Amino acid sequence: MQCFRPRGKKPARETEKTAVVEERQQLSQSQPVGRDDNEVQQASKYQLSRLMRPDDSNLAGNVHGGIILKMIEEAGCIIGTRHCNVQNGDRCLAALVRVEKTEFLSPMFIGEVAHVTAEITFTSKHSLEVQVKVIGENVLTGAKKLASKAALWYVPCSLKNVEKIMEVPPIKYASAEQEEEGRKRYEAQKMERMETKARIEEAVAPPANPADEPKEQHTVGFSQSSLIHLVGPSDCTLHDYVHGGATMKLMDEVAGIVAARHCNTNIVTASVDAINFHRKIKKGCVLTVTGRLTFISNKSMEIEVMVDASSMVEAEMRKYRAVTAFFTYISLDKDNKPLPVPSLKIESEDEQRRFDEGKARYLQNKAKRLSNNQGQQ
Numbered sequence: 001m002q003c004f005r006p007r008g009k010k011p012a013r014e015t016e017k018t019a020v021v022e023e024r025q026q027l028s029q030s031q032p033v034g035r036d037d038n039e040v041q042q043a044s045k046y047q048l049s050r051l052m053r054p055d056d057s058n059l060a061g062n063v064h065g066g067i068i069l070k071m072i073e074e075a076g077c078i079i080g081t082r083h084c085n086v087q088n089g090d091r092c093l094a095a096l097v098r099v100e101k102t103e104f105l106s107p108m109f110i111g112e113v114a115h116v117t118a119e120i121t122f123t124s125k126h127s128l129e130v131q132v133k134v135i136g137e138n139v140l141t142g143a144k145k146l147a148s149k150a151a152l153w154y155v156p157c158s159l160k161n162v163e164k165i166m167e168v169p170p171i172k173y174a175s176a177e178q179e180e181e182g183r184k185r186y187e188a189q190k191m192e193r194m195e196t197k198a199r200i201e202e203a204v205a206p207p208a209n210p211a212d213e214p215k216e217q218h219t220v221g222f223s224q225s226s227l228i229h230l231v232g233p234s235d236c237t238l239h240d241y242v243h244g245g246a247t248m249k250l251m252d253e254v255a256g257i258v259a260a261r262h263c264n265t266n267i268v269t270a271s272v273d274a275i276n277f278h279r280k281i282k283k284g285c286v287l288t289v290t291g292r293l294t295f296i297s298n299k300s301m302e303i304e305v306m307v308d309a310s311s312m313v314e315a316e317m318r319k320y321r322a323v324t325a326f327f328t329y330i331s332l333d334k335d336n337k338p339l340p341v342p343s344l345k346i347e348s349e350d351e352q353r354r355f356d357e358g359k360a361r362y363l364q365n366k367a368k369r370l371s372n373n374q375g376q377q
Helices: 012-030 037-042 065-084 176-197 244-263 349-376
Strands: 045-051 092-099 102-104 113-123 128-137 144-158 225-230 266-272 275-277 285-296 301-311 320-332
Touching (some): 065 092, 065 113, 065 266, 128 176, 244 266, 244 285, 285 349
Antiparallel strands (some): 045 113, 266 320
């Protein structure tokens, strides 16, 4: 049988060959060899969107704060990694080292679309700042709201040698003032990170044993909680180290348990103070994530969360403090309106010291909010 083909069309095999050639040309053009300034500038912005599903919800039916934190970190990691690979040399992966104060401004609901926008706003020689905003969209009405915002710091680690920190390509700033403001933020977070590192080895009392005598309600010991988590492949980056977002989700879960135990009501994450990633966590490690109340105001609770890691297979690897942060929760009634929080009963000098430190942070944050509100008026 003789086969015919329409005039002007290529045979399927020839068409496939042409497509392969074109795809290879596109891939070669996408390699980071000799990119110009415009391409580098485009690499400093990124957006991801995702529909919020039922398995993203907390017990109250809103989107879990840990899910939002995980999405924020994913967007930051993607944009950071893309930007750091626009130049020649070793390929690298952006590793999270610190998250500045994260604010949860509006709740996200199941069925809404979360639009996560990440932008690189400052670069030093070996680190970069990524500012992230989460916009919640009601797809039925088209209404949008600012749900969360955060600033994250990354360093690029070589894929060949995870201990090697690569240099970060500079970005173009809109003005000298913008660059100077970024430099001030860089110096401030660097100093705070060093101060936090000096106190991270503080021992944490083990959580209460159910067989022991029950703790008095509304004490630190009554609500203190811990989670044990084995780090698996799905938690890890290409380096086989834990994704920062996976760790933050666990931390938010523990903080939520502490808050719920203290006030026995519906609770939501209001904000997260700086999250410091002190040491890397490798696949196969066992994480102990512990949360305890440090300070309580009339309508909010500050919860300190610490992540300790130890290896199951390397006997010489002692348990170490990997991540620390302070989470702020509020108590809500059935109509999602803030409720007064039960007072915290202090039982020791250490608890009083942590309470005083928490109160100082609370007043400082309150003054900063008032200052920002006045500046916007």
